[in-house]
Amino acid sequence: MRIVITGGFGFLGRQVADRLLKTRTFRGAAIDRLVLADRFVQPGAPVAADQLVDVVQGDLTERLDELFAEPVDVLIHLASAVSAECEADFDLGMSANLDTTRALLEAARAQSAAGGPTPRVVFSSSVAVYGSDPALPLPPVVSESTLPTPRSSYGTQKLVCEQLVAEYTRRGFVDGRVARLMTVSVRPGKPNAAASGFLSGIIREPLAGLPATCPVRPGLRVALASPRSTVEGILRVAEAERGDGAGSLDGGLPVNLPALTVSVAEMLDTLRQVAGDAVADLVTIAPDRDVEAIVGSWPAVFDNARAAALGLEPDASFASVVRDYLTDHADAVTAGASLAAGATGSAPID
The missing domain is CATH 3.90.25.10 (UDP-galactose 4-epimerase, domain 1)
Structure with a gap:
């Protein structure tokens, strides 16, 4: 079992990696390698010292051959440019969010086409896919069936990526699933550009x-989720089986994590x-x-009904x-x- 986490040295990436390294399993199978990919690697980070961990540093689109040098069983895609910087720099957002996600999906598709395992791709989307359009205001309570009408570049990029994951899954290129994250609070560390x-x-x-x-x-x-519940949600969506039973992931819709x-x-x-x-x-x-x-x-x-079906509850x-x-x-x-x-x-x- 080889798992790749993009944005592996970001806050959520480290948290997800820590959780996986504590159990050293994914859906009951032993993890052989955990690859943390990021443009910036934190020197001396404890997570990087674990014997299961490999580190890939650099622009993701330039490191695809290294990421897929061995079969990827699970790809947890957390890397992205954040909301305010995407609004300030349109080209940055399109490159970091849309182009990079498509490149990862293409690499996963190529692995499947070459006879390798079909990767389970977990995409971290955002509440920002929703917005109140003047012609179509949001309902008082939003669910996965609510039409997303983003009002920011970041939200638009996330929504396009959601549709790409759905299409690659429909075609059988990947086993994709999308977790829409609420605003994570309280994040530790320095302020970011969100x-x-x-x-x-x-x-x-x-x-x-x-x-x-x-x-x-x-x-x-606002709709918030703690770091603890956000990490739990990402991993629950990642590990859920397809189907309509309790704890299963039914259909192709994203899952709004509990708010x-x-x-x-x-x-x-x-x-x-x-x-x-x-x-x-x-x-x-x-x-x-x-x-x-x-x-x-x-x-x-x-x-929160769809998340609750996976056993997830808000803080x-x-x-x-x-x-x-x-x-x-x-x-x-x-x-x-x-x-x-x-x-x-x-x-x-x-």
Whole structure:
């Protein structure tokens, strides 16, 4: 069993790799090699030191021969340019998202055509495929049957890639499946160029004793998922069998991963209750029309039935998401925030 993860040194890529390395199996079969492919490799990353791991560094389209030098059984495609940078640089988004995905699918198709295994291809899409078109507003609750009408370059590129995965699967070139990710919060580390990045920053930075800016109105509602539930969702979609039984993946539709609906104001209130006034007061509201135009076009309320059929549930509350972050990334939290969290940790704040 040889598994390739693109974006393997990104946050989600490392998390998915860590989970696979803990079990060292995929659907009960032993993993022989786990290939982490990325343009940027983190020096000294613990995941790279594992004896099962191979590292492929560079532009994916220039490393296809290396990625497919041995049969690929599973390809988990997480690499992409993110929303705000795609809006700022159209050509970058088209190249990094659309062209790279098609190149990977073609390499997988060539492997099948040459008599090799038909790769299981898992594509990470996004809630950004949805948007409220003036002529066709979104319904109050969105499901996989809702027509996607993206309002950003990033969302458009993800939607086109979804259709490519579906077509290559219909033709039998790959066994493709698509997981639509909600906005992941709270992400650790440095801010990225995603339009939704502030949904982590307004929690992560204050907990580290740093100021943060919220570029949208506090009343805006958003659909979130914690890193833990996002990784669980990706792997559940990857491992699911085709069929219509319990825990199976029926049909060719994407799976919207479970969404926790919360307003930005509720997020900030939770931060205040968990970490105290001094921490919460580090957040400044400074509306940015461009950011809100992108993030505000995404739906906030989802029908989670398709994910639930795979045994997936949304996070219980945003308070539980913040507590998970405090547990998983205690080294990124200041002593003051830690003390405040400890003082309120026993109080019911959900």
